[in-house]
Amino acid sequence: MALEHAILVSLAEKSASGYDLARRFDKSIGHFWKASHQQIYKVLARMEGEKWVEAHLVEQTGRPDKKDYAITGEGRDELRRWTTEATPPEALRSEFAVKVRGMRFGDRDAVVDGIRNRRDEHRSKLDYYLADSAKNFSEPTSLPAELAGAYLVLRGGIRAEQTGLEWCEEMLNYLDSAARSDR
Amino acid sequence: MALEHAILVSLAEKSASGYDLARRFDKSIGHFWKASHQQIYKVLARMEGEKWVEAHLVEQTGRPDKKDYAITGEGRDELRRWTTEATPPEALRSEFAVKVRGMRFGDRDAVVDGIRNRRDEHRSKLDYYLADSAKNFSEPTSLPAELAGAYLVLRGGIRAEQTGLEWCEEMLNYLDSAARSDR
DNA sequence: ATTCCCATGTAATTAGTTACATGATTCG
DNA sequence: CGAATCATGTAACTAATTACATGGGAAT
Known part of the structure; x- marks a missing residue:
């Protein structure tokens, strides 16, 4: 709550x-x-x-x-x-991950398309965060103390989007070569 | 749903x-x-x-x-x-991030403690995933097709935990040097 | 003796989503 | 003329959490 x-x-x-x-x-x-x-x-x-x-x-x-x-x-x-207060670990609920896990019971091409979409979403969100970072936190070493929280959370957002993007690329890569080795 | x-x-x-x-x-x-x-x-x-x-x-x-x-x-x-079906982007709800963002209105030391805890949680989850990976997916290039989904999701988990861990370390580092420069 | 595992639920509550409602003003 | 912005809500519903309930068997 x-x-x-x-x-x-x-x-x-x-x-x-x-x-x-x-x-x-x-x-x-x-x-x-x-x-x-x-x-x-x-x-x-x-x-x-x-x-x-x-x-x-x-x-x-x-x-x-x-x-x-x-x-x-x-x-x-x-x-x-x-x-x-202690912060309880957030309950993960990734429909996307469930879908990737269950791809073998469904339409492989559709799931691959979904991964491409997800990759693009990560890309644009990352760009947005990077612009925010360049605009508002160009010199993080000399940041007033009251902005530290906002800066650190933005750093987390950048890292999360980067990672999501790389994960999607890894998946596309893997699935692509798996498809090729099927021929 | x-x-x-x-x-x-x-x-x-x-x-x-x-x-x-x-x-x-x-x-x-x-x-x-x-x-x-x-x-x-x-x-x-x-x-x-x-x-x-x-x-x-x-x-x-x-x-x-x-x-x-x-x-x-x-x-x-x-x-x-x-x-x-298209997978809608998951609605983010990170109480942890809200707390970091609001740390300036609260008890800074308590929040830093919370970050340390979170870091440790990421570490142990990462270890767990890496063990799983070593045990079940030691040779991902020659994986039967029906295991691809499980493998890729595990890769995502590993990346997410690694990133969460690095983020916590970055925050602790930042907050630590900010504390030092206050003296 | 107590606690954990197996196994399946109901009841009450809270949180969140979706749909609906109203009405003036400003922009294209 | 239509859509978007400003501004605040109610109503109905769905999803999820928390608490409660039962009861045998096995392990410490």
């Missing part, structure tokens, strides 16, 4: 409306934690009940009014407490 | 009881798809209704009777159809 904490982290960085949060969960923090706007509104309401956040109505002209959510003292306490 | 398909893959490899499946989902296939026994029994019942699997009661002495589940022709059709 860590969507709460992902929201706390995001609001601790900067107050936001539910809508803003939904967009953040499509980009920055969303690269390692996905959430829909429906889920965000639901959880925000619960968090307001727990006094972890408070809403301030912002009246706007020309566009709908919005609620700006800010983290409270209690929210900060909870966030701090949570960082001292 | 791919637990169904993970079960189909597992049963296509070899028939099993719900209990057997639960143990497989703790080991081999469970390395990339986690499921509890409760969830497995529930889904098996649904799959029996859909005629993807059929149960045969096996009476035993000295231990409880069990139901042996086998994949049906319809189950094999569904499995084949599923391999031709």
Whole structure:
């Protein structure tokens, strides 16, 4: 149940409306934690009940009014407490891996196509991360301390995409030569 | 909703009881798809209704009777159809990454401890995979075609653990020198 | 004596997804 | 004129987790 904490982290960085949060969960923090706007509104309401956040109505002209959510003292306490908790290993659920494992019961060419797609997705995500890195973290040795977390997570993203990409290439290579040796 | 398909893959490899499946989902296939026994029994019942699997009661002495589940022709059709489907990118949910990103709002030492733990987990999982690889896939070039899927998935696991391990080491290194330069 | 293995479930709850709903404004 | 952006939600459903339940046999 860590969507709460992902929201706390995001609001601790900067107050936001539910809508803003939904967009953040499509980009920055969303690269390692996905959430829909429906889920965000639901959880925000619960968090307001727990006094972890408070809403301030912002009246706007020309566009709908919005609620700006800010983290409270209690929210900060909870966030701090949570960082001292052990993080359980995430439950892996890779449909892609299941499909590769089960390829011998299915359509081999379709699975190979799927691997090529996955490879391309890794490539473009890697490019995106590398651009982000070049833009925002060109000199990681002289980084202000408060940016360390964001930098390190981005490093993890880069490594993960690189590895995913290399894995796909290895698979395509292997399956390609296996196909050739069949002839 | 791919637990169904993970079960189909597992049963296509070899028939099993719900209990057997639960143990497989703790080991081999469970390395990339986690499921509890409760969830497995529930889904098996649904799959029996859909005629993807059929149960045969096996009476035993000295231990409880069990139901042996086998994949049906319809189950094999569904499995084949599923391999031709596009695989949506998995929704990332890394509580660990959220915690690293939010470390500046919490207890830095506790987070660093958490990274060390994670590093150790990656190390032991990597060792486990490498042992598996040495034992079962010592000569990947001359592998029977039906083992290709299992081999490639294991390669992915090895790469993922290696990368996770290196990421943790990079973070510890970075945070360590950042701590030193604070003095 | 206690705990682990075998074996299969139900019940209650929480988390997440998908579909539906509304309505003004701005951009092409 | 249609689509996208801003903004907030409800309702129905599916998937998954946690807790509870049973009971014999084997091992420590």
